[in-house]
Amino acid sequence: MTSRASIHAHRNLSGSGSPTANLLSQSDIQGTRSVYYREEENNSSDDENEVLESDETPDQEELPTTDTDEDDSLQPRRPLSATTPNRSVTAPPRAESQLPLAKSANVQPSKSQFKLIPYAIIIILPLFACSRLLKSEPQVKRCAFEELRQRPPLQSEDVWKALSINIELLLNKKIKSPNVYLFLHSNQSSEYPIQKLINDIARETSKCFDGQRPIEMSLKDFETQNGDDYGYPIEQYKKKLREGNVFLIVNLNDIPPNSARALHTICDTYSPIAPDVVIFMTLRTHLANTVGSPAQMAYKTLQELWKQVPDNELDALITRVIDQVLLLQS
Numbered sequence: 001m002t003s004r005a006s007i008h009a010h011r012n013l014s015g016s017g018s019p020t021a022n023l024l025s026q027s028d029i030q031g032t033r034s035v036y037y038r039e040e041e042n043n044s045s046d047d048e049n050e051v052l053e054s055d056e057t058p059d060q061e062e063l064p065t066t067d068t069d070e071d072d073s074l075q076p077r078r079p080l081s082a083t084t085p086n087r088s089v090t091a092p093p094r095a096e097s098q099l100p101l102a103k104s105a106n107v108q109p110s111k112s113q114f115k116l117i118p119y120a121i122i123i124i125l126p127l128f129a130c131s132r133l134l135k136s137e138p139q140v141k142r143c144a145f146e147e148l149r150q151r152p153p154l155q156s157e158d159v160w161k162a163l164s165i166n167i168e169l170l171l172n173k174k175i176k177s178p179n180v181y182l183f184l185h186s187n188q189s190s191e192y193p194i195q196k197l198i199n200d201i202a203r204e205t206s207k208c209f210d211g212q213r214p215i216e217m218s219l220k221d222f223e224t225q226n227g228d229d230y231g232y233p234i235e236q237y238k239k240k241l242r243e244g245n246v247f248l249i250v251n252l253n254d255i256p257p258n259s260a261r262a263l264h265t266i267c268d269t270y271s272p273i274a275p276d277v278v279i280f281m282t283l284r285t286h287l288a289n290t291v292g293s294p295a296q297m298a299y300k301t302l303q304e305l306w307k308q309v310p311d312n313e314l315d316a317l318i319t320r321v322i323d324q325v326l327l328l329q330s
Contacts, residue, residue: 141171143208148200153193159326166324167205170276177269178277180323182252184298187286189330195282197328199248202280206246214246214280222250222259233262234273241274249281252321257308260317267320281321294327 144164149155162181169175185194202214217236224232240247252260267279285301302318309317 141168141208143167143171143205145201145204148197148204151197151200153197153328153330155197155329156327159328162324162326163201163205167208167278170278171208176275178267178272178275178279180267180269180279180320181281182298182322182325183280183282183328184285184294184301184325185282185328185330186288187284189328194328194330198280198282202246202248205278205280206244209245209278212244212246214248215240215244217247217249219250219254222255222262224259230259230262233259234265237262237266238273241277245274245277247277247279249279252281252283252302253305257306260306261309261313264313264317264320267323269320269323289327294325295322297327298322298325 142164145160149160166175166179170179183194183198199214206212206214217233217240221236222233224230237247249263255263265273283298283301285297287297287300289297291297291300299318299322302321303314306314306317
């Protein structure tokens with residue numbers, strides 16, 4: 001008996017010449033190829049997305065063509081715009097972080113300059129004030145007696161130094177006490193040249209102050225109706241202060257002893273009636289230069305002249321009068 005093959009047995013259709021078999025075989029091949037193309041397309045899309053994400057430039061490069069273009073009729077490709085979303089063009093993160101720094105760098109110098117303005121004002125204002133003070137500071141006043149130094153009778157350089165230094169201190173407000181000078185000269189000297197020199201010194205000193213003539217206190221200013229009252233010379237002195245700063249008092253040899261007591265107040269250098277005053281007095285002495293210093297000679301001479309003054313007043317009175325003694329040569 002001849003055996004038949006089972007109807008469920010596998011048939012090799014590839015070698016069959018049947019049209020139906022050939023059609024099925026082509027359909028399987030196309031299906032397999034379609035699946036392969038889909039996987040290839042998906043892989044290509046993923047690669048393109050990775051390339052676009054890693055690229056730092058906003059420009060999109062064209063994707064290379066593949067073999068899948070041959071089968072567009074079998075499996076249409078997605079458009080590129082559908083698979084790759086549009087990305088907004090932004091600056092790199094590093095550039096964004098540098099923008100505030102750049103702005104702050106531009107603003108910071110101006111802030112620091114504003115902070116320096118108060119310091120500049122603090123430095124400039126004192127300099128400006130000092131320059132104004134230097135400009136407004138008055139010139140130093142001089143009183144050198146240049147012409148009188150050369151006029152006879154010639155005197156010691158110590159005399160002119162004592163006059164100019166102390167008078168200039170008073171002129172320039174360096175001291176606030178009167179300058180009291182006692183010109184001492186010998187009885188044997190000629191009266192006229194010495195007295196003329198003293199008058200010229202007083203006149204030159206007055207020019208150094210205000211240009212007015214020196215104020216003279218004569219013997220009449222020291223005479224009173226009551227011999228014991230020495231307040232009158234003081235009142236006369238106060239009245240004459242309105243006329244100027246330089247006083248020329250009459251020769252002390254001619255003033256009565258009781259009236260001379262007023263000189264204790266007039267010649268006060270500690271609590272003066274007027275601080276910016278120069279007082280010139282003259283005294284003749286019979287003592288020789290060998291007795292001692294000019295101050296000692298004047299002290300002994302005044303003790304003899306004013307011996308009627310009480311002892312408790314005489315020493316203080318003489319001390320005020322001989323504050324600065326200048327010995328003149330005839």
